[in-house]
Amino acid sequence: MRWPLLTTSIEREEDVIAVRQRVRGLGERLGFGVQDQTRIATAVSEIARNALGYAGGGKVEYGVDDGREGQSLAIRISDAGPGIPELDAILEGRYRSTTGLGIGITGSRRLMDRFEISSTVGRGTVVTFGKLLPAGGKSFTGAGLAAMADAVARARPEDPSAAMREQNRDLLRSLAEIAEREEEALRLNAELAETNRGVVALYAELETQAVQLREAGANLESQVAARTAELAEANERLRAEALERGRMEHDLRQAQKMEAVGQLTGGIAHDFNNLLTGIVGSLDLLQSRMAKGRMENIGRYVETAMSSANRAAALTHRLLAFARRQPLDPKPTDANALIIGMSDLLRRTISEAIELRIETAHGLWPTLCDPHQLENAILNLAINARDAMPNGGSLTIQTRNGHLSEKVADPRPGDMPEEFVCIRVTDTGTGMRPEIIARAFDPFFTTKPLGQGTGLGLSMIYGFAKQSEGHARIESEVGVGTSIGIYLPRYRGAGAEVATVAEVPELQRGEGEIVLVVEDEQVVRDLVVEVLHDLGYRTLQAVDGPTGLQVLQTSAKIDLLITDVGLPGLNGRQMADQARETRPDLKVLFITGYAEGAATPTGFLDVGMAMITKPFPVETLAARVSAMIAAKA
Template sequence: MEFRIRRADDGQLRWLARRGEYVRDAETAGLRFIGVIYDITAAKKSEARLRELNEKLESRVEERTRERDRLWSLSSDLFSVCDTGGYLIAVNPAWTELLGYREDEIAGTRIDALIHEDDRALGTGLIDALKQGQAIRDIDLRVPAKDGSYRWINWTFAPAEEVFYSVGRDVTQRKQLEDQLRQSQKMEAVGQLTGGIAHDFNNLLTGIVGSLDLLQSRMAQGRLDRLDRYINAATVSANRAASLTHRLLAFARRQPLDPKPVEPNRLILSMEDLLRRTLSEAIQLRIVASDDLPLTLCDRNQLESAILNLAINARDAMTDGGVLTIETSISSLDRVYAAAQQDVSPGRFVTISVSDTGTGMPADVLAQAFDPFFTTKPLGEGTGLGLSMVYGFAKQSEGHVRIYSEVGRGTTVRIYLPCHTGEMEGEAPAPAPSESHRAEAGETVLVVDDEPIVRSLILEVLAELGYQALEATDGPSGLKILESRQRIDLLVSDVGLPGLNGRQLADHARLIRPHLKVLFITGYAEQAAIASGFLAPGMEMITKPFAIEDLAARIREIIARP
């Protein structure tokens, strides 16, 4: 029993507790208390303070809960709670305001179903990462609104014991501004590209036109001696123009490639002598080849050119000597990393790293390293297309490139090429001598090209080789000839034709002539960027400009093939 009394001396109230019992006194017949009475005032004060603290704590918790609920209700950010399977349990009102969905419309929906189909593969990777206890921060994904439009949302995901929490912020406006900035930078690069092309091609055209003018003048005068020097000068300039075009196409990812299985280690080791001759004596070359490196599928010649370009850049950055290291390895990039990089696909890659100990690049130079015609070399010592060509080749081969550089410490360029599980192919036989290129009796070739000069050159070559040559200036007129009963052993067609493009023409023709053989000619063909994806069986491709000997060999080889 507890009770209060007031002290007689100072009048303070004290809490007392009594523990015991009353017993009847036999002598007096009254009650007598037997037990203990003790002071519990301090305990009571502590209890009162604790009760007060609990009341304050409850008040604070209620206030924090109200603040959380207000934040959940009023925030423009997307809040959601998912179960361990990735299915939405609860969403805040911002989903309705921003995307138009009510909570009951999307509750129970798996979160990766609310992601743009191009980003959806990443959703599965996110859920797997969250199940493993990994938090995901700062990742941009497109989410469809109820009206069919899409919004860019920057997400943060955090796993808890039985649920996943996510916060998403609308960054659509930021993305639009980034696109505008990229477009502005692209136009600046186009201006730089146009100026560079004009400068280089005007020089090359001067060599071609001037040599032809002198050749024509000498022939008109009857001076036929030493004409070969003008012919050679025009040929050299024309070949340089063709090389420049190929490098531009590689940068734009438009160069038709011939992808085949390649052993990167073997290719690099075969280039060792060439690389040593390219480098100065003050530069040490180190090749570090990874064991058990898989094949990659790419254009061997373009890969050699890319490695050589990087080696030349490294050499020029080490004027006082240094070490050039070419290293191969395997890299595995997961979906989360790939999404964070924006232009990278997940998977296993063969990595070729070219590192130097040279001057390195400051941040402003590094930001422009892949821009066409951007160069830090003196005028006349570089076109500025080396790194842009490497970039275009890697992206066209379904890989990518990264540069790491620090001023005074050197530069590393890494080319990532997808691993290939196929087998090496045998070396192609060398072209047969020109005598074997001649036609057999009655063999007929149809040439379809809208460029008169190119078409007439091909027809003249065919006539000299003994073929019966037919011509058409566009797809529809070529199709009329193919629909006739005329014998045609081979269709030679440009890819870019008016009316019907080359592939459409070939497909229509094969409905009538199922076994028709086709040789495409192309100088620019987006669809032919990867030859194996563009060409059906019985179709081949030759790239402009081509040597007459190469064209004759390809025509004979295709017609003679069973």
């Protein structure tokens, strides 16, 4: 009982009357209506009278409980009598006592929301009542309940005859309610009798119609059976045809998949074998000449090997771009400024017989993308346009703002950004047939003669656009020319500086700053450490994420963290985030070749973070480390 209020004893008949008066008074103060007050008083006084008559007396505890459904009035009546051996039979309605004990228990249980009774032979009986307070009423707490208990305790018991008259009035009200319900039952019974006569007539009519329907149904059954057999036979034929068609479609998809995989792997193997031939051959010659002490032309072999290695790196970057897994460094970018800045490079790239036109839109929105990759995409499109115009022509690069509501035909369906910046490159070249357009974005697909193209240019552009949450689309007509649009989402960042391609910062030597290098590949880790030592930095090393995090969680001074993204145990970004919980100003340089998390278009790099892609020139690593160490935190 959450809020105990009052405890009284039952020793004589007057105490039973007092119990009824007190519980009725409590019910009134707690907001119960007259009928509920009567129900509560009747249930409690009946159990109190049982305790007096059956056990010679007992104790009554009054209180208020809190529960999930709200507050409730709680009454507990206990006695030390002989107990009730027939309690289970009474509760199940199988026992009829001569004293009225069973009727009192079952009747009281119906009147209350909660009724719990326990009885032990020779030790007595405990009955607990509960009645939920009326919905919408106020809640009661300690001070108010204490005052209420005091008022009830101080109330003078009424004269027994007055209490009897009150009970008689309650009984008369209950009898009037029963009479009213009996009248309602009689009225409903008359209505049901009238309805029943109508139902009988309706049933007779329905029976007649049912006979007619059964006769018609018998005729239909034979027709339906015949038709069902025909349909089952036809359905079986269709099922067999559908299974065969499904098998053929699966075989066709598998064949197309294997053709695409074969084309892709064949192209990769062909190009890498050529590049590896240049690398391995040059290194073999270099090793052979050095073993013989012949040092002439050594530089040429080194340059050949480096050239082939750089071309292999460019090939992997294009493959990652098509797979939409290249690590991007997205920045708010002004496409107009970027294209104008490329104009000299574009003019040197295309033939003098080709006229270059740059048409930039006024008020062009900024877009969030990797400006270096956008430069590469535009340059690739310019080179393709040049090759499509061997006898000269015009190359037009246009920019504009656009909205998703524009209806455009698309040979390769894909999601378009709702508001976008469009960079369109148009030539007056030979154009493409529809079947060529359908495959133009496929990797290693090319119409150029052998050795004049890898077939990765357009696939790289498509992958870059999709990875930047944009799209790419081709329009072409044979003999008229080709137009390729790159659609990049509008950037709405407030106060962001529009970025163009940054210049490489001036290289500065270190002054003994400490750099932690976390890399699971020993060759790469040794290379990075060697470069850092040459630049004048001191280094710490770790072979995986957990080991690197242990170093970062010590008090050791660390000026820069260089980490691979794809580490075993704990990836580089997770390690850096956990380290920044205790080192919020930690500078982090990520190095990655392919890492799922690093390839997201937005939100990977925070302030004080940068990223370079494997394989990287030593000069690039040195410049990036020098710039980050020199930058203010």
